[in-house]
Amino acid sequence: MFVEFFYQLKEAGIPVSPTSFLRLQKALSMGLIRNLDDFYTTARAILVKSERYFDLYDRIFAHYFEGADLPDPEGADLTEAAKLLLEEWLKRPEWVAEALGLKKEDLKKYTPEELVKYFMERLKEQTGQHHGGHKWIGTGGTSPVGHSGYHPGGMRVGGRSRNKSAIKVAMERRYRDYSTDGHLTQAQMGEALKRLRRLIPVGPKDQVNVDKTIYETMRNAGEIEIVFDRSLKDKLKVILMIDNGGWSMDPYIPVVQLLFNHARYQFKDLKTYFFHNTIYDQVWEDPTRYHKPMKVEDFTRMDPEARLIIVGDASMANWELMTPGGVIYFNEYNRIPSIDRLRFLAQTFRHSVWLNPKFEEEWRFTRSIGIIRQIFPMFELTLEGLEKAVAYLKGK
Amino acid sequence: MSDSGNVRQFEGGSKYVLDPDLKQIVNVSIALEMPLLLKGEPGTGKTMLAYAIAESLKMPLIVLNVKSSMKLIDALYQYDTLTRLNDSRFGDSSRDVSNIEDYIRMGKIGQAFVSDERVVLLIDEIDKADTDFQDDMLDILEQMQFDIIEIDKTIKAKHRPVIIITSNAKKDLSDPFLGRCNFHHIAFPDREMMREIIHVHFPDIENRLAEICIDTFYKLRDLPGIEKKPATRELINWIRALKMDPGFHAKSLEKGQVPYLGVLFKKSADYAVALARTARARRI
Numbered sequence: 307m308f309v310e311f312f313y314q315l316k317e318a319g320i321p322v323s324p325t326s327f328l329r330l331q332k333a334l335s336m337g338l339i340r341n342l343d344d345f346y347t348t349a350r351a352i353l354v355k356s357e358r359y360f361d362l363y364d365r366i367f368a369h370y371f372e373g374a375d376l377p378d379p380e381g382a383d384l385t386e387a388a389k390l391l392l393e394e395w396l397k398r399p400e401w402v403a404e405a406l407g408l409k410k411e412d413l414k415k416y417t418p419e420e421l422v423k424y425f426m427e428r429l430k431e432q433t434g435q436h437h438g439g440h441k442w443i444g445t446g447g448t449s450p451v452g453h454s455g456y457h458p459g460g461m462r463v464g465g466r467s468r469n470k471s472a473i474k475v476a477m478e479r480r481y482r483d484y485s486t487d488g489h490l491t492q493a494q495m496g497e498a499l500k501r502l503r504r505l506i507p508v509g510p511k512d513q514v515n516v517d518k519t520i521y522e523t524m525r526n527a528g529e530i531e532i533v534f535d536r537s538l539k540d541k542l543k544v545i546l547m548i549d550n551g552g553w554s555m556d557p558y559i560p561v562v563q564l565l566f567n568h569a570r571y572q573f574k575d576l577k578t579y580f581f582h583n584t585i586y587d588q589v590w591e592d593p594t595r596y597h598k599p600m601k602v603e604d605f606t607r608m609d610p611e612a613r614l615i616i617v618g619d620a621s622m623a624n625w626e627l628m629t630p631g632g633v634i635y636f637n638e639y640n641r642i643p644s645i646d647r648l649r650f651l652a653q654t655f656r657h658s659v660w661l662n663p664k665f666e667e668e669w670r671f672t673r674s675i676g677i678i679r680q681i682f683p684m685f686e687l688t689l690e691g692l693e694k695a696v697a698y699l700k701g702k
Numbered sequence: 703m704s705d706s707g708n709v710r711q712f713e714g715g716s717k718y719v720l721d722p723d724l725k726q727i728v729n730v731s732i733a734l735e736m737p738l739l740l741k742g743e744p745g746t747g748k749t750m751l752a753y754a755i756a757e758s759l760k761m762p763l764i765v766l767n768v769k770s771s772m773k774l775i776d777a778l779y780q781y782d783t784l785t786r787l788n789d790s791r792f793g794d795s796s797r798d799v800s801n802i803e804d805y806i807r808m809g810k811i812g813q814a815f816v817s818d819e820r821v822v823l824l825i826d827e828i829d830k831a832d833t834d835f836q837d838d839m840l841d842i843l844e845q846m847q848f849d850i851i852e853i854d855k856t857i858k859a860k861h862r863p864v865i866i867i868t869s870n871a872k873k874d875l876s877d878p879f880l881g882r883c884n885f886h887h888i889a890f891p892d893r894e895m896m897r898e899i900i901h902v903h904f905p906d907i908e909n910r911l912a913e914i915c916i917d918t919f920y921k922l923r924d925l926p927g928i929e930k931k932p933a934t935r936e937l938i939n940w941i942r943a944l945k946m947d948p949g950f951h952a953k954s955l956e957k958g959q960v961p962y963l964g965v966l967f968k969k970s971a972d973y974a975v976a977l978a979r980t981a982r983a984r985r986i
Contacts, residue, residue: 323881329734338730343722351727352734355880357741357887514784523787530791532784597927 311370312353318366320359326352342371511536543575543609545655549618550580550593575612583622584644584674585651602647605654613699614651614658617687620678621664627674648681659695663687715754718747719898724886728755731884737843737865739828739880742888745933748868751888752824755864762817764863765824766810768831774838777809781852802853811842812857820861829869833876840882891934893920903938904945914955915941922966927975932966940965 308330315322330352339345346367354363511534522531579589579600591598627644652658660682662675669675669684678684683698685691712728714720728751731738740748756763766777786805789795797804808816814823828836842848846859867883869875891899893916900912915937923931932940943962944950950961960966960980967973 321877325881329736333730333734336733338733344726347723347726348730351730351738351884351886352736355739355885360887516783519787528791530787532787 308349311349311366314366314370315353315363318362320354320362320366322353543612544577545605545608545612545614546576546578547585547589547614547616547618548578548580549582549584549616550595577608581618584618584620584627584678585616585647586644587642587647602650605651608654610655611657612655614655615695616651616658616660616682618660618662619664620660620662620675620684621672622674624673624677627677645677645681648678652681657699658682659698660684661687661691661695666691712755712758715750715757717902718750718754719891719895719902720754721895724751724888727884727886732864734884735862737825737840737867737883739867739869739875739883739885740888741869741885743890743931743933744870745935746888746890747934748888749824749826752822752826752866752868755866756822759822759864761820761822761864763822763824764810764814764817765826767826768828768835770830770832772831772835774835774842775809777811777839778842778848779809779812779850779857780807781805781850782807803855806850806853811839812848814863815846815848815857815859817863818860821863823863823865825865825867827870828867829875833879836879837876840879844882896920896934896937899934900937900941904941907941907945908952911944911952912941914952915944918955918960919966922960922976922980925976925979928967928972930967930969930972936966936968 312322312327330349333339333348333352339348349367350360350363354360513535515533515535518533518535519531522533523529525531577591579591580593580595581589582595585602588599588601590596591600630641630643660678662669662684664672664675664686665688666686669679675684683695685695685698712725712732714725728738740751742748752765753763755761781802782805785795785797786799786802789797790799793799811823814821825839828839831839843865846862847856849856896916896919897912900907900916904912919932919937919940940962943965947961954961958980960976963973963976963980967976
């Protein structure tokens with residue numbers, strides 16, 4: 307019974323399993339389901355294992371049992387696609403031009419809104435184009451391929467020249483919420499980070515060491531001598547600061563994502579902050595870098611034994627780092643140059659490292675890297691670099 | 703092994719307002735002998751449900767509070783080597799030192815298995831444990847048996863317990879895990895439901911007061927920038943606080959004053975936000 311319903315759920319992308327379907331049959335045969343309402347809730351509880359699919363389930367249920375039209379799921383997707391398109395347009399004008407069948411020069415005539423509208427219309431009238439459209443949009447966003455900075459509309463776009471510098475970013479802040487994205491499997495990165503979990507005996511002596519107890523008891527000729535060990539406690543606190551903004555970090559975002567996803571469960575106490583380019587007066591707790599700022603001064607209140615790990619490419623113009631007012635957003639102004647902030651952090655936390663996703667060979671081409679290296683020990687964001695960083699953090 | 707043929711129906715507890723969906727799901731899970739996984743934001747009554755089931759079906763409740771450092775064996779049994787060692791030295795206990803079984807203590811799952819009557823086993827906050835723990839545990843719950851290696855004995859469940867598992871969805875649970883339980887997501891109660899819940903807890907509350915409290919509560923929940931939104935538990939405690947205060951009048955709530963904000967907002971940052979907002983509302 308309801309085999310077709312089952313397959314409709316499956317086709318819609320809900321991960322339903324045959325076992326659970328059989329279970330539903332069992333529930334039916336046991337007379338547990340007396341009406342359609344019962345069937346609705348029971349089938350959902352048995353077949354659908356995440357609230358994320360509840361909405362989809364509802365639509366299919368309505369379609370199957372009430373004959374309701376399956377709502378066009380493209381509505382939501384299109385807006386999302388449009389956003390992606392806009393991002394893409396700003397980065398790779400000629401790709402977009404090609405995809406929309408326009409000349410590159412013609413693109414200049416459109417405002418972003420008009421372009422998105424145009425794009426949406428194209429998608430609606432041509433379903434064939436749709437799939438292709440998604441494909442290149444999806445893959446382009448974090449592509450590590452280098453590209454020259456160029457933008458037909460005159461706005462600032464991510465230049466991917468060797469020395470990455472951003473003059474005042476005149477765009478709305480983009481962000482990538484690392485934590486929501488991707489179900490990453492166990493990778494090398496996690497292995498390396500695990501080594502950070504240093505077990506230090508600090509707990510009370512309350513664990514019986516059975517082997518030693520037996521040995522000591524024997525030595526005592528049967529008089530019981532109980533040997534206690536300290537219980538192990540994982541005391542490591544980690545403060546992670548991630549450069550998640552700007553175009554210059556774009557190629558490295560997948561790498562940072564990997565690290566971040568692993569770091570989340572690796573430590574007893576992990577605090578993550580975000581910054582853009584370099585650290586000025588504050589860092590942010592939220593990836594949007596908007597809602598929860600945290601003043602750099604306030605880090606003195608934290609445990610100085612915490613390990614500070616900064617992830618960023620450390621590539622910027624010298625004045626961004628060295629002068630007051632170097633912050634690249636219009637609406638912010640920093641009184642203290644970033645370099646002093648970095649020094650301050652390095653002094654506050656004895657154990658600190660900077661992880662750089664750029665390869666070590668490239669470091670000497672960028673001056674700001676050289677300057678920051680004098681403040682923080684810098685390591686590559688590779689397995690090898692991580693191991694070195696961890697060894698460094700443990701070594702002290 | 704179990705008496706699934708004549709399962710009593712779960713009808714809700716004395717202090718638990720049960721929505722019909724959930725009732726059906728609970729009863730189906732009991733009948734199918736499947737663990738029921740409950741997800742939902744804190745304060746939606748996931749844990750309370752297990753208490754209500756135990757109360758309604760008149761079964762004892764065994765609670766396993768999962769901790770991040772917990773090993774599965776801790777939930778099954780514990781071999782008390784220290785007591786045995788002590789007994790072997792002093793020999794003044796009634797236990798038989800040569801019988802290891804005397805020194806095996808059952809963990810929460812073990813207790814649920816050896817219990818002479820059918821019990822409700824609540825496994826609270828499963829998402830705190832790691833994936834291996836979760837998968838291995840469900841293996842055991844499916845087979846309804848485990849081995850005690852020290853005495854080479856298999857413990858089989860006398861009665862299949864009614865298993866309720868809760869998760870705060872901090873981590874995604876693994877597919878094999880999800881495949882073996884029924885799932886329900888408890889949404890945050892709407893006003894209608896909340897009204898019922900309030901009346902269950904405060905049978906003598908005036909309607910007007912309840913309305914205003916619920917109204918204020920939902921408004922406060924919608925404040926932007928709140929990290930930990932107040933949940934049902936906070937609302938109940940808050941109303942309790944309001945009722946205790948002889949100087950409190952429902953009118954002050956209507957005016958936008960919110961006393962005892964600290965009962966609703968437990969994080970100091972949230973408290974500050976809420977305080978600022980309500981203070982502003984008062985001025986207007």
